[in-house]
Amino acid sequence: MMGVPYRITVRVSEETMIKLEELVDKFRYENVSDIVRKAIDEFVERNLGKGPVKKIDLELPMKLIEQLGNDIAEGNAVSMDDL
Structure with a gap:
C-alpha cells in the first residue's frame, strides 16, 4: 500500500x-x-476542484x-482537446 492511512469498505x-x-x-x-481510488480522486476533484476551469462529462453520438x-x-x- 502507498502509505494511505484510511480504509473504506464498499459493497458492490x-x-x-x-x-x-x-x-x-x-x-x-x-x-x-x-480503480476505486482513481474514481474517488476524480470525483473529489470534479466536485471540489478550484480554479477557472471546470471539467465536465459530455456524451456525444x-x-x-x-x-x-x-x-x-x-x-x-x-x-x-483542440475541438
Missing part, C-alpha cells in the same frame, strides 16, 4: 465486480482498489465522435 454487485476486474485487465491497473476523429486525421485539429 457481482456484475459490477466483474466489470471492475475487466477494467483492471484492460487498462493494466494492479487491482480493483487502484458515435457518429459525431467519428467525424471529430476524421477532423484530426485530416489535420484540421491536433487532438480531441
